[in-house]
Structure formats: structure tokens, C-alpha cells
Amino acid sequence: MNGSHSLLEVEDLVARYPVGRGVVGAVTRQPKLEVRAVDGVSFSLDRGEMLALVGESGCGKTSTAQSVLRLIETSGGSIRFDGQEISGLSTKELRPLRRRMQIVYQDPYESLDPRFRVGATIEEPLEVHKVGSRQERREAVKAALELAGLTPAELYIDRYPHELSGGQRQRVAIAATLVLGPELLVADEPVSMLDVSVRAGILSILDELRDKGLAVLMITHDLSTAAHYADRIAVMYLGRIVEEGPTREVIENPQHPYTRALLSVVPKRDPRERGTPQILRGETPNSIHIPPWCRFQPRCPMAIADCKTVDPELRRPAASTHPEHRAACIRV
Amino acid sequence: MTTPLLEVEDLNVWFELPSGGELHAVRGISFELEAGERFGLVGESGCGKTTAMLSIMGLLPPNATVAGEVRLDGENILARGEETVSPHRWNDIAMVFQGAMNAFNPVKTVGSQIEEPMELHGIAEGRIARRQAEELLERVGIPKDRADRFPHEFSGGMRQRAAIAMALACEPRILLADEPTTALDVMVQAQILELLVSLAADFNLALLLVTHDLPIVAQVCDRAAVMYAGEVAESASIDALFHTPKHPYTRLLFAATPDLRAGGERVASIPGAPPRLDKPIVGCPFQPRCDRAFAPCPTETPLLKTVGERHVAACHLNDHVREPATA
Amino acid sequence: MSASIQGGAAAATEGVDVSASRRPRSIRQIALREPTAIAGLAIIAFFVLVALLEPILVTGDPKAKVGPIFEPPSATYPLGLDGGGANMVDLLMAGARVSLLVGFCAALVSAFIGGTVGLLAGFYGGKVDVTLMRMTDYVIVIPDIPLMIVAAALFGRSLTNIIIIIGIIYWTTTARLIRAQVLSVRERVYVKRARALGAGNGRLIFKHILPQVAPLLVANTVLLVAYAIFAETFITFLGLGDPSVISWGRLIENAFNDDAILNDAWWAIIPPGLCVTLVVLGATLFGQSLEDALNPRLRVGHLSVRRFKVRPLRGKLDAE
Numbered sequence: 001m002n003g004s005h006s007l008l009e010v011e012d013l014v015a016r017y018p019v020g021r022g023v024v025g026a027v028t029r030q031p032k033l034e035v036r037a038v039d040g041v042s043f044s045l046d047r048g049e050m051l052a053l054v055g056e057s058g059c060g061k062t063s064t065a066q067s068v069l070r071l072i073e074t075s076g077g078s079i080r081f082d083g084q085e086i087s088g089l090s091t092k093e094l095r096p097l098r099r100r101m102q103i104v105y106q107d108p109y110e111s112l113d114p115r116f117r118v119g120a121t122i123e124e125p126l127e128v129h130k131v132g133s134r135q136e137r138r139e140a141v142k143a144a145l146e147l148a149g150l151t152p153a154e155l156y157i158d159r160y161p162h163e164l165s166g167g168q169r170q171r172v173a174i175a176a177t178l179v180l181g182p183e184l185l186v187a188d189e190p191v192s193m194l195d196v197s198v199r200a201g202i203l204s205i206l207d208e209l210r211d212k213g214l215a216v217l218m219i220t221h222d223l224s225t226a227a228h229y230a231d232r233i234a235v236m237y238l239g240r241i242v243e244e245g246p247t248r249e250v251i252e253n254p255q256h257p258y259t260r261a262l263l264s265v266v267p268k269r270d271p272r273e274r275g276t277p278q279i280l281r282g283e284t285p286n287s288i289h290i291p292p293w294c295r296f297q298p299r300c301p302m303a304i305a306d307c308k309t310v311d312p313e314l315r316r317p318a319a320s321t322h323p324e325h326r327a328a329c330i331r332v
Numbered sequence: 333m334t335t336p337l338l339e340v341e342d343l344n345v346w347f348e349l350p351s352g353g354e355l356h357a358v359r360g361i362s363f364e365l366e367a368g369e370r371f372g373l374v375g376e377s378g379c380g381k382t383t384a385m386l387s388i389m390g391l392l393p394p395n396a397t398v399a400g401e402v403r404l405d406g407e408n409i410l411a412r413g414e415e416t417v418s419p420h421r422w423n424d425i426a427m428v429f430q431g432a433m434n435a436f437n438p439v440k441t442v443g444s445q446i447e448e449p450m451e452l453h454g455i456a457e458g459r460i461a462r463r464q465a466e467e468l469l470e471r472v473g474i475p476k477d478r479a480d481r482f483p484h485e486f487s488g489g490m491r492q493r494a495a496i497a498m499a500l501a502c503e504p505r506i507l508l509a510d511e512p513t514t515a516l517d518v519m520v521q522a523q524i525l526e527l528l529v530s531l532a533a534d535f536n537l538a539l540l541l542v543t544h545d546l547p548i549v550a551q552v553c554d555r556a557a558v559m560y561a562g563e564v565a566e567s568a569s570i571d572a573l574f575h576t577p578k579h580p581y582t583r584l585l586f587a588a589t590p591d592l593r594a595g596g597e598r599v600a601s602i603p604g605a606p607p608r609l610d611k612p613i614v615g616c617p618f619q620p621r622c623d624r625a626f627a628p629c630p631t632e633t634p635l636l637k638t639v640g641e642r643h644v645a646a647c648h649l650n651d652h653v654r655e656p657a658t659a
Numbered sequence: 660m661s662a663s664i665q666g667g668a669a670a671a672t673e674g675v676d677v678s679a680s681r682r683p684r685s686i687r688q689i690a691l692r693e694p695t696a697i698a699g700l701a702i703i704a705f706f707v708l709v710a711l712l713e714p715i716l717v718t719g720d721p722k723a724k725v726g727p728i729f730e731p732p733s734a735t736y737p738l739g740l741d742g743g744g745a746n747m748v749d750l751l752m753a754g755a756r757v758s759l760l761v762g763f764c765a766a767l768v769s770a771f772i773g774g775t776v777g778l779l780a781g782f783y784g785g786k787v788d789v790t791l792m793r794m795t796d797y798v799i800v801i802p803d804i805p806l807m808i809v810a811a812a813l814f815g816r817s818l819t820n821i822i823i824i825i826g827i828i829y830w831t832t833t834a835r836l837i838r839a840q841v842l843s844v845r846e847r848v849y850v851k852r853a854r855a856l857g858a859g860n861g862r863l864i865f866k867h868i869l870p871q872v873a874p875l876l877v878a879n880t881v882l883l884v885a886y887a888i889f890a891e892t893f894i895t896f897l898g899l900g901d902p903s904v905i906s907w908g909r910l911i912e913n914a915f916n917d918d919a920i921l922n923d924a925w926w927a928i929i930p931p932g933l934c935v936t937l938v939v940l941g942a943t944l945f946g947q948s949l950e951d952a953l954n955p956r957l958r959v960g961h962l963s964v965r966r967f968k969v970r971p972l973r974g975k976l977d978a979e
Contacts, residue, residue: 057517277526
């Protein structure tokens with residue numbers, strides 16, 4: 001294991017989906033359309049670090065996470081896991097890597113096969129990768145259940161998913177990822193479908209695992225959750241990262257106009273903190289027709305004429321107070 | 333003291349279960365809504381807030397039984413069920429549903445669906461209805477030439493705006509909104525909430541916002557009731573709920589909601605789960621999960637007591653307060 | 660570490676989800692609760708029992724002549740004698756064996772072909788799907804009766820051939836049904852999750868998709884039994900059946916060939932026809948109720964015109 005690289009290094013990642021032109025479009029030979037879900041994304045993630053990819057729907061955060069795990073096809077860019085380039089590997093070559101990188105999905109009610117008991121669900125990864133003897137597997141399943149907070153494990157092993165609450169099901173899903181001892185965990189909106197009172201319990205598991213050295217890539221639209229748990233935040237818009245940096249820096253000293261607007265409209269708990277939300281007009285455009293200049297320009301409250309001439313790169317803003325703070329805007 | 337626009341008193345709803353038992357989903361809740369007021373009904377899944385809201389409109393399924401009163405201008409509209417509540421639907425009380433996809437007929441144009449309630453209630457028809465529908469669309473931020481488009485041609489945020497326009501078609505006095513922004517992005521959510529607030533002000537609408545999202549209620553509403561296990565745990569001005577809660581559930585619910593600026597403060601989680609509603613509940617329903625439970629809690633049901641200016645709470649910690657709450 | 664123990668205690672006291680609506684119903688549960696399912700199953704069970712007990716109940720050759728041709732029903736022979744003087748009751752029981760055998764076997768052949776085609780098309784998608792579905796479309800278009808006539812003429816009229824012929828005609832609906840179901844199950848999160856942890860196609864198909872699809876396949880197979888028994892009756896009636904076995908179709912065919920109608924011998928025609936009808940009815944009732952129960956979208960309870968009920972306020976006034 002080389003010591004000088006991050007566990008995960010993503011560079012200029014691109015993922016595009018073709019979109020239908022319709023009969024008229026095909027007949028009139030209109031150019032083939034593509035949704036540019038991920039349009040040049042670069043970031044790195046170290047062990048023991050939690051990076052939150054935040055943004056609204058259509059920004060590409062879920063596509064980015066799935067691309068990193070090679071669950072969807074990419075059209076360009078490089079993905080290096082522990083120093084090894086994985087963007088070109090075949091399904092067969094990827095198989096052993098699947099042990100080291102896992103994903104937890106958003107919907108706890110759909111993540112578990114309703115016909116599998118909890119024990120079988122958690123044992124499945126071990127079966128797939130032919131790890132351990134019968135006895136060793138049972139021990140591993142129990143240990144995973146306890147790590148996920150479902151103790152005593154015996155109480156849960158023989159249950160069916162429909163006998164468990166949403167929070168418990170999500171813990172089972174997490175246990176099923178832990179049983180192989182992964183190094184990278186992608187959590188796609190892990191608590192958005194759970195009641196508020198249950199969320200902290202689930203997130204604290206991820207928190208602790210991070211403290212023990214797991215690298216966590218969390219996808220979320222909830223900025224407050226990201227602000228509380230993540231070490232670093234990357235804000236995405238239309239397939240690109242527009243701002244990134246340590247959490248405190250991005251939350252307290254946002255530089256990109258989109259980040260600022262977004263943070264200003266997040267409702268606060270304290271009714272005395274109503275503030276002046278900066279509500280942008282319109283909605284996020286679709287990612288089919290992206291102009292070659294700043295993609296945020298049409299809705300940007302700070303846009304000037306020059307903004308239509310250049311596609312800004314991520315660089316350290318003048319007013320940033322941390323060396324790792326980056327924003328893609330020519331005006332900051 | 334003028335009569336409040338809407339008074340809910342001791343509302344109870346039971347559902348017959350296929351297995352034969354009964355689910356007591358709403359267990360005697362009371363609250364009031366003044367004209368032009370923005371009131372939040374907050375709680376987690378299963379607390380009964382949506383059922384309570386549907387009862388106000390009389391939109392309950394056939395296996396439901398309702399008791400208690402819902403008074404509009406002093407008159408109990410639930411007195412004889414469907415017969416007494418249907419004349420008020422859409423005219424006086426209208427509703428915006430969660431995920432407006434469900435509110436629209438996919439094969440009819442949006443404009444025609446806004447005109448439809450106008451025609452049904454005899455408010456306007458033909459060209460006049462058409463013009464009013466277009467005005468409503470403009471008012472909610474949709475260009476009027478979109479009236480001839482179909483629901484699937486609208487984005488999520490636009491559809492929700494159209495659903496609001498449809499709710500306002502018959503000039504109601506009360507607007508019920510069930511999780512109106514849950515499926516929407518945070519920026520679109522801000523737009524919709526801003527729209528609801530400005531409409532409430534312009535049309536002097538009373539707004540009843542039903543949601544699990546506390547921060548939205550904190551930003552939009554004046555007062556709110558926190559529901560738990562089919563009952564009102566606490567009801568007060570939103571400021572009092574956050575700064576001086578008198579029920580542990582209210583306090584813990586806020587503590588379990590992460591906030592952007594709260595920095596290192598630990599986010600709370602509430603262990604356990606709500607009680608089953610198909611069995612009678614003994615004592616305080618929140619007691620098994622409460623961090624301040626003491627002697628009377630497991631066996632005695634706490635009464636709703638007035639603990640401050642228009643502030644009621646049902647918790648034994650307030651037992652030193654003498655008088656019970658007046659409805 | 661302490662937080663996870665606390666979390667553990669928390670999770671242990673988290674209540675269980677009581678929404679019964681989420682629990683998947685097993686076939687056994689449906690079969691024993693729905694009245695139509697019970698009725699259908701009872702009918703089929705009756706005939707299966709008769710078919711199984713036939714060697715005991717019938718002594719000797721059922722085709723043996725035991726009296727005059729077309730003798731009407733009497734105490735000894737409750738359903739009379741056929742055009743060859745044989746006991747109708749014995750003949751019906753022997754016929755039950757063959758008709759049911761052909762019905763079940765042909766249904767199984769159809770279910771196997773249709774299930775496999777549907778599974779592969781739905782799972783792999785792309786070119787595999789297009790090719791298989793095009794093939795299915797071609798088979799649907801072929802008219803079944805003429806094909807069966809031609810096949811019987813070409814390949815001989817043995818029982819095995821009959822089973823195969825029926826089997827290869829009727830798999831198309833199953834294929835489409837299973838394909839649709841597989842397409843939907845394939846997109847479910849738990850299948851994607853299994854794939855994400857490295858499971859191969861074999862595991863995904865046999866451990867995750869097939870179990871989910873199996874109940875519908877079973878329900879559909881029961882319906883196929885109805886089709887198959889009817890098809891066998893029809894083929895045999897046309898004279899294309901296996902000449903060495905007795906089936907209900909053969910009994911009807913014989914009755915016609917022996918001019919039963921001219922002889923007013925209703926007992927030679929109606930009973931076999933009735934048996935076929937009853938078994939087809941039973942299979943349809945059972946299969947249909949299974950499909951309805953497994954396919955929740957077919958429920959229309961929400962269209963009821965009944966309204967919610969109002970209960971007078973109690974307790975508050977009583978207490979005073």
C-alpha cells in the first residue's frame with residue numbers, strides 16, 4: 001500500500017446518457033442529445049474522512065457516486081482507487097474490488113430482499129466473495145449487526161425485513177456493507193426517508209466508522225446534515241463541482257453565488273433567524289444544453305458580461321480563509 | 333373575542349382494520365385557526381397529522397369513523413358527515429397535496445383542471461372561468477400560455493404552483509397544505525413557501541401547513557401544534573416552541589434536527605418508536621422514550637394544560653399548573 | 660464504542676413495523692383465505708383425487724362392454740353405458756387420469772418455456788430481449804388449432820406428442836407476463852444492491868428475481884392447466900388424439916361418432932363435457948384469484964361509494 005496517495009482520486013470524470021430525439025427529431029436529423037450528468041468532476045477522498053456531495057436534483061451527485069463505484073458507465077476521466085486505475089476494468093476485474101468499496105442506498109424499505117432473513121442478507125456478501133467458513137461467517141454477521149447498533153444480534157438474525165422499522169432496516173443495510181470490511185463507503189441519502197428522531201442514530205454509526213478509518217462519500221441534498229457530519233463539502237451544480245472545501249469554511253464563508261443562495265434559503269430551526277433568503281428565480285435547467293461558459297450564469301445574481309465568455313475553473317477564492325477552499329467563479 | 337375561523341374540538345378518528353380491530357389514529361385533538369393565520373401541524377410519520385387534516389375536509393375512506401367537531405364560523409361541518417362537509421369543500425376549505433403529480437388528471441390540460449372547480453361550484457364558466465384560471469396561473473408564477481399544457485409537461489415546482497392555483501380556484505378562506513415541499517429541491521421549496529406566504533397575505537387566507545419538517549414551520553408559521561401518537565403534545569407560538577418548550581418531545585424533536593449554524597452541538601436521536609395505535613395507551617404515550625419521565629408518567633394520562641399565553645402542553649412536568657386547558 | 664452500545668440499546672427498543680400491507684402473501688395464505696381460490700382448489704382436488712384413485716375404483720378394463728349400447732342410467736350404472744356398451748362412470752374416471760395428466764404436463768411445458776423466455780428477455784434486455792420477443796410475436800400469430808392439426812398429422816398422435824404440441828402453443832402469454840414482472844423486479848433496489856456487492860447474474864436471477872417472480876408463474880401455470888385441458892379435449896374431439904388412451908375428449912368424440920344424439924343418449928355426451936367444464940372452471944377460479952391477490956393494482960376498493968361514519972361525541976358530556 002503506497003502511502004502518498006488518497007484512497008480515492010477522481011479526475012475529470014464524465015458520464016453522459018443519450019436521450020431520445022423523438023421521431024421528428026430523428027427524421028429531421030437533429031443532433032443526438034445527451035444528458036451530461038457528470039461533466040468534469042475531480043475530487044479526492046482519504047481514509048478516515050467524510051466528504052459530502054451536496055446539491056439539488058439533477059446536479060449529478062448520485063451519478064458521480066455511482067460512477068465512482070463503476071455501477072454506471074463513464075464516458076471519460078480517471079478513477080483511482082488506492083492508486084489503481086479502475087475506470088477501464090471489466091466486470092470480472094472489478095469483482096475483488098467490490099469487497100473494498102460498498103454502497104448504502106436511500107430507501108430502507110426497498111434495499112432488502114423481502115424474502116431474505118436479516119442474517120441471510122448480511123451473509124450474502126460473504127457468500128458472493130467466498131469468504132470464511134460457515135462458523136466464521138456467522139461470527140462476522142453477528143459482529144456486523146452489533147457495529148450497526150442492532151444488539152443483541154441474536155434478536156435480529158432471523159427476522160424478516162417487514163418485521164423491522166425503517167431505521168432498523170437501514171442499519172441492516174449498513175451491516176451488510178460492513179461485513180466485508182470495506183475501505184470506502186458511499187452513502188446515498190442514507191437518512192432522507194427516515195423520521196427525524198431516528199436519523200442521528202444512523203448517522204452516528206457512519207460518524208464512528210469514519211473515526212475508525214473508513215472513507216465515507218455521502219450524497220445528500222440536506223445541507224444541514226452535511227454541515228454537521230462531513231469533514232469536507234463539495235457543492236455540485238449541473239454536473240460540476242462549483243465549490244468545495246472544509247465544512248466550516250464552506251458553510252461560514254461561502255464564496256460561489258450558488259452556494260451562498262443555497263445556504264440562505266435553507267430553513268433554520270430558530271424562528272428568530274428568519275434572515276433574508278436569496279431566492280433564485282426559475283429552476284435548475286436540464287443538463288442537455290449546457291453552454292460553453294459558466295453554467296450558473298443564467299440564474300446568477302452576480303453575473304457580469306465576462307461571465308458569458310469563460311467556463312470558470314475551481315480555484316482558491318480571494319476571500320477564503322483556508323488553503324483547501326475552492327470555488328469556480330471569476331468574480332471571487 | 334371573535335369566533336376563530338376554524339375550530340377543531342376533540343377530533344377522534346378510528347380506522348377499521350381488515351383483521352377486525354380498530355386503529356385509533358387521531359385521539360382527541362383540538363386547535364384553532366384565525367383568519368389570515370399561518371398554523372403548522374407538525375409530527376413524524378404515524379402521528380396522525382395527515383388524517384387530522386383529511387378529516388377537516390371530510391376526505392376519509394369508508395373504513396373511517398370520526399367523532400368530535402370541526403367548526404367553520406361556529407358551525408360543525410362534521411355533524412352529519414359527507415352531507416354537511418361537502419358544500420364547504422373547495423369553496424371554503426381547499427387543499428394542496430404532497431407531490432402534485434397525484435393532484436392532476438394526466439389527460440386533461442392544467443387550465444381546464446383549474447376551471448373545473450369553478451364550473452362545478454357555479455362560480456364562473458366558459459370564457460370568464462378561462463380568464464380567471466389564467467389570472468390565477470400568473471399569480472402563482474406560471475405564464476398563462478401554459479394553461480393549455482398537460483401536467484407531465486410541467487416540472488415538479490411548476491406543478492406544485494399549478495396545484496396551488498387549482499386550490500385557489502373557488503376563493504377559499506382556508507388552505508390546507510400537506511407536505512407541500514417535501515419532494516422539492518431546497519431552492520424550489522423556498523419559492524413555493526414564499527408564494528404560500530404572499531398568497532396568504534393577499535387573499536387573507538388561513539394556512540394550515542402539515543409537515544414533518546420543523547425548520548419549514550419555524551420559518552413560515554406563526555403558531556404550531558406538535559402531534560405525537562394521535563394527540564397534541566404541545567401547541568404554541570413557534571417562538572415559544574423553540575425557545576421555551578414545555579414538552580420533552582418538542583424539545584427533543586428540535587434537538588434531533590440538525591441546523592446549519594449549530595456547529596459542534598450534538599444532534600439528538602430519540603430511542604425507541606411511537607406506540608401502537610391499535611391498542612389502548614396507558615399513561616403518557618411518549619413516556620417510554622422520554623428523558624424526563626417520572627412517577628406519574630407510565631400510568632396517568634397527562635392533560636393538556638395552559639402553560640403560557642396561548643400555549644398548551646400535555647406533560648406531567650407541568651402538573652403544578654392549576655387549571656386544565658380550555659378548548 | 661459507547662455510542663454504538665447506546666445505539667444498540669436504542670435500536671433494540673425501536674418498535675417493529677406493524678404495517679401488514681407490506682408483508683408479501685404466500686400462495687398458501689391466499690389459497691386458504693380467498694373464497695374463489697378455495698372453491699377452485701376444491702374442484703381441482705376432487706378430480707385429482709378421482710384420477711389418483713382410479714386404479715382402485717375401477718376394476719378391469721373401463722372400455723369393456725358390460726351391457727347394451729346406450730343403455731340409460733340405472734342403479735347399477737348411474738351414468739348409463741356408452742356407444743360400445745361400456746360403463747360411463749368407469750370411462751369418466753379413466754378419462755380423468757388422461758385429461759388431467761395431459762393438462763398438467765402441457766401446462767408445465769408451457770410454463771417452463773414461457774418462464775425461461777420471459778426471464779431471459781426481461782433480465783438481459785437489449786438484443787436478447789428484442790430477439791426473444793420477436794420470436795414470441797411470431798408464435799402468437801400462428802393460429803393454434805391449425806398448427807395442432809398439422810403437427811398431429813406430421814408427428815403422430817401419441818400422448819407425448821399431444822403434450823408437446825399443446826405446450827409449445829401456449830407459452831407466449833406466460834413469457835410476456837414474466838418478462839414484465841422481471842423488468843420491474845430487476846429495477847428494485849435490493850437487486851441493484853446485490854449487483855453492487857459483486858453478485859453475478861446467476862445469483863441475481865436464481866436467488867433474487869426468480870423467487871419474486873415464482874408466485875405469479877405458479878398462478879399463471881394454473882391458468883395454463885385450464886387452457887391445456889381444453890386444448891386436449893378439442894384436439895381429441897377432432898380425431899387427432901392418441902387412439903390408445905381414453906380421455907374426456909375421446910369420450911365426446913366417440914359419442915358423436917356413435918350417433919349418441921340420434922339415440923337421445925345425453926349421458927354419453929354431457930358428463931364428459933361437464934367434467935371438462937368443471938375442471939377448467941376450477942383451474943380458472945383458482946388461478947385467477949391467485950393472480951388477483953398477487954397483483955395489488957387490480958384492487959378497486961378505493962372506488963367505493965360508501966362514506967366515512969360519524970360517531971357522536973361521548974365521554975365529555977357523560978362525565979359531567
